[in-house]
Amino acid sequence: MAPTQSRTNEQIPAEVLDRIYSTMVRIRRFEELTTELFQAGQVKGTAHSYIGEEAIAAGACANLRPDDYIGSYHRGHGHCIAKGADVSKMMAELMGRETGYCGGLGGSMHIANMELNILGANGIVGAAMPLGTGAALAVKLRGGDQVVLSFFGDGAANQGIFHESINLASVWKLPIVFICENNQYALSTSYKASTSVANIAERAVAYGIPGQTIDGNDSVEVYREVGEAIARARAGKGPSLIEALTWRWGQHSMRSAIRDPRTREEMDRWIARDPIKLLEERVMKERSLPARRIKSIQEIVQAELDKAVQFAKESPEPSVEAMRAAVYAPHKKHEEPRDKGTRQMAFNDALCEAMRQEMERDPTVFLMGEDVGLTGGIFGCSKGLIDHFGAARVRDTPISEAAFCGVGVGAAIAGMRPIVEVQIFDFVTLMMDMIVNQAAKFRYMLGGKDKVPVVIRGPQGGGIRLAAQHSQSLEAWFTHVPGLVVIAPSTPYDAKGLLIAAIRDDNPVVFLEHKMLYLGSTGPVPEAHYAIPIGKADVKREGTDVTVVATQLMVSRALGAANLLEQEGISVEVIDPRTLRPLDEETILKSVRKTHRLVIAHEAWKRGGFGAELAALVMEQAFDDLDAPVARVAAIDVPMPFNDNLERAVIPSQERIIEGIRSVLY
Numbered sequence: 001m002a003p004t005q006s007r008t009n010e011q012i013p014a015e016v017l018d019r020i021y022s023t024m025v026r027i028r029r030f031e032e033l034t035t036e037l038f039q040a041g042q043v044k045g046t047a048h049s050y051i052g053e054e055a056i057a058a059g060a061c062a063n064l065r066p067d068d069y070i071g072s073y074h075r076g077h078g079h080c081i082a083k084g085a086d087v088s089k090m091m092a093e094l095m096g097r098e099t100g101y102c103g104g105l106g107g108s109m110h111i112a113n114m115e116l117n118i119l120g121a122n123g124i125v126g127a128a129m130p131l132g133t134g135a136a137l138a139v140k141l142r143g144g145d146q147v148v149l150s151f152f153g154d155g156a157a158n159q160g161i162f163h164e165s166i167n168l169a170s171v172w173k174l175p176i177v178f179i180c181e182n183n184q185y186a187l188s189t190s191y192k193a194s195t196s197v198a199n200i201a202e203r204a205v206a207y208g209i210p211g212q213t214i215d216g217n218d219s220v221e222v223y224r225e226v227g228e229a230i231a232r233a234r235a236g237k238g239p240s241l242i243e244a245l246t247w248r249w250g251q252h253s254m255r256s257a258i259r260d261p262r263t264r265e266e267m268d269r270w271i272a273r274d275p276i277k278l279l280e281e282r283v284m285k286e287r288s289l290p291a292r293r294i295k296s297i298q299e300i301v302q303a304e305l306d307k308a309v310q311f312a313k314e315s316p317e318p319s320v321e322a323m324r325a326a327v328y329a330p331h332k333k334h335e336e337p338r339d340k341g342t343r344q345m346a347f348n349d350a351l352c353e354a355m356r357q358e359m360e361r362d363p364t365v366f367l368m369g370e371d372v373g374l375t376g377g378i379f380g381c382s383k384g385l386i387d388h389f390g391a392a393r394v395r396d397t398p399i400s401e402a403a404f405c406g407v408g409v410g411a412a413i414a415g416m417r418p419i420v421e422v423q424i425f426d427f428v429t430l431m432m433d434m435i436v437n438q439a440a441k442f443r444y445m446l447g448g449k450d451k452v453p454v455v456i457r458g459p460q461g462g463g464i465r466l467a468a469q470h471s472q473s474l475e476a477w478f479t480h481v482p483g484l485v486v487i488a489p490s491t492p493y494d495a496k497g498l499l500i501a502a503i504r505d506d507n508p509v510v511f512l513e514h515k516m517l518y519l520g521s522t523g524p525v526p527e528a529h530y531a532i533p534i535g536k537a538d539v540k541r542e543g544t545d546v547t548v549v550a551t552q553l554m555v556s557r558a559l560g561a562a563n564l565l566e567q568e569g570i571s572v573e574v575i576d577p578r579t580l581r582p583l584d585e586e587t588i589l590k591s592v593r594k595t596h597r598l599v600i601a602h603e604a605w606k607r608g609g610f611g612a613e614l615a616a617l618v619m620e621q622a623f624d625d626l627d628a629p630v631a632r633v634a635a636i637d638v639p640m641p642f643n644d645n646l647e648r649a650v651i652p653s654q655e656r657i658i659e660g661i662r663s664v665l666y
């Protein structure tokens with residue numbers, strides 16, 4: 001682990017040394033105060049001290065322009081400070097105050113600030129890497145020359161997302177530098193015991209990029225080496241991996257009181273190489289900074305931090321109203337066209353037209369996913385788009401769901417409007433962290449500022465014998481999560497108008513398309529650009545005896561059932577919520593108050609399904625209006641079988657919907 005010597009003796013301007021030194025002292029003092037405040041119960045939860053590792057953030061970020069980006073991780077205070085964050089707003093955030101960077105909703109582990117292009121610390125190990133990669137893609141698509149520094153720990157280098165992100169960044173030659181802060185332990189686990197190579201930088205070879213291990217306690221070496229990698233990235237030559245060897249002086253976190261496996265001898269050896277002392281010795285020897293300047297930096301920083309602590313302590317607590325308002329960016333207002341016209345179109349063509357028109361209208365919209373480019377998607381939803389817009393905006397991705405979804409989220413945070421196609425929605429399991437922990441929470445954790453305008457769309461559902469891993473209906477996973485919009489259209493007209501609304505929305509949207517609709521559904525679709533308001537249900541058929549709330553493929557089956565029952569004099573109202581979150585509760589309740597009976601039909605499993613939520617809504621708000629218990633028609637509670645007769649038995653049929661309707665009538 002012998003730290004390498006600086007490769008160049010070229011003088012570094014005094015102004016840069018001054019900046020690096022000031023940053024290191026600011027970080028050190030910030031962390032010392034945070035520890036005191038944590039022990040006094042004023043900083044709550046947890047915080048991860050960066051003491052001992054200051055040279056990396058300070059040296060690396062001294063190369064950055066204000067418009068460059070950084071992505072950080074749980075040990076992130078140092079990165080924010082080095083990128084220019086205001087220590088008062090940071091301290092206020094650590095104390096959970098309204099004046100903090102995130103209004104008290106994020107805390108130590110989630111500080112982000114898009115005015116400074118800080119993409120955020122992150123509570124999920126490794127998760128910031130694809131977000132940074134996404135920001136780098138945004139830069140490249142805009143033709144800019146900013147760079148992204150993506151900081152992470154040695155533990156993160158064993159996450160799949162590390163490998164996927166670096167591969168993707170390399171394949172797309174993105175302007176990003178991956179900086180592994182190897183403090184040699186992930187909590188209590190030594191990297192030597194958990195990593196397949198002696199030096200993490202060796203892994204760069206696998207991705208065809210430069211990789212190098214440097215002394216992370218030597219701020220000058222960090223400044224120089226990261227500077228070279230940044231220059232390379234800015235020049236369009238792609239990413240690099242830098243491993244900076246270092247040591248954390250404290251416990252894993254301020255909260256943790258675990259047995260520390262590190263030896264006293266190791267500890268002493270590293271503490272003797274205090275990065276601040278090393279730079280002090282150097283500037284004294286080189287006479288590049290006078291002793292009185294060193295002293296004055298320490299005094300200035302102390303005064304600044306005393307003020308920061310006072311500011312934080314005096315700041316108000318955040319309000320419940322502000323917390324509630326932080327979850328969603330307001331949805332845009334849209335008017336549906338009065339006339340659907342006569343042009344007939346298939347469901348997948350309607351989706352394709354929505355994407356084409358939005359990409360024409362807005363240069364920040366782009367599509368990525370597996371086989372969306374040359375092939376136009378396996379269900380033809382992006383057919384021909386590559387011919388209109390080129391391979392940069394209609395991007396074929398590696399089979400790296402977590403990474404390209406995270407890249408979509410990162411690009412959205414950095415100002416683009418990506419559409420991420422999930423080839424078959426069952427594969428969304430591999431994207432869950434990016435959707436649920438990252439996209440859904442980003443705006444909220446920033447205190448309700450900023451937006452994440454990404455659409456994650458693709459086919460779900462059964463009907464074409466693809467069995468248990470390619471046929472599920474998973475909407476309930478997403479409707480459960482505050483911060484996500486969930487849309488599930490049932491007609492080509494709705495598909496186009498809702499996809500346009502989803503692309504224009506400033507929130508992450510999960511957009512579910514049913515495979516059987518691609519194959520079977522045609523209908524009138526206006527040529528004009530139009531958007532259907534998010535959160536507005538559609539009464540597909542009016543009736544007076546019973547309300548059926550149906551989604552996706554079940555809408556046409558419910559309509560078929562309604563037509564048959566009409567012959568018996570039973571009048572069925574069919575409602576398609578279209579948007580499942582936010583839900584148009586009013587339209588559903590109004591209908592139930594009229595018909596007094598409710599049947600819910602969806603293809604997903606009944607247990608824990610979206611229908612349970614609808615039934616609870618009606619029970620809570622319209623119990624007195626009901627003349628019969630609510631009935632749910634849903635899939636049999638088994639994974640989707642391969643055999644066609646069995647598959648037909650599992651998915652609700654028109655007959656089963658009719659039975660459901662009869663069950664509430666008699």
Ligand SMILES: Cc1ncc(C[n+]2csc(CCOP(=O)(O)OP(=O)(O)O)c2C)c(N)n1
Binds near residue numbers: 125154
């Ligand atoms: C995906 C995930 N797994 C586990 C954790 C719990 N955890 C938080 S930090 C940490 C160790 C991370 O080590 P490393 O990446 O080396 O960073 P360091 O703490 O050493 O700076 C663990 C296991 C988590 N937050 N996220």
Ligand SMILES: [Mg+2]
Binds near residue numbers: 154155181
């Ligand atoms: Mg570590």
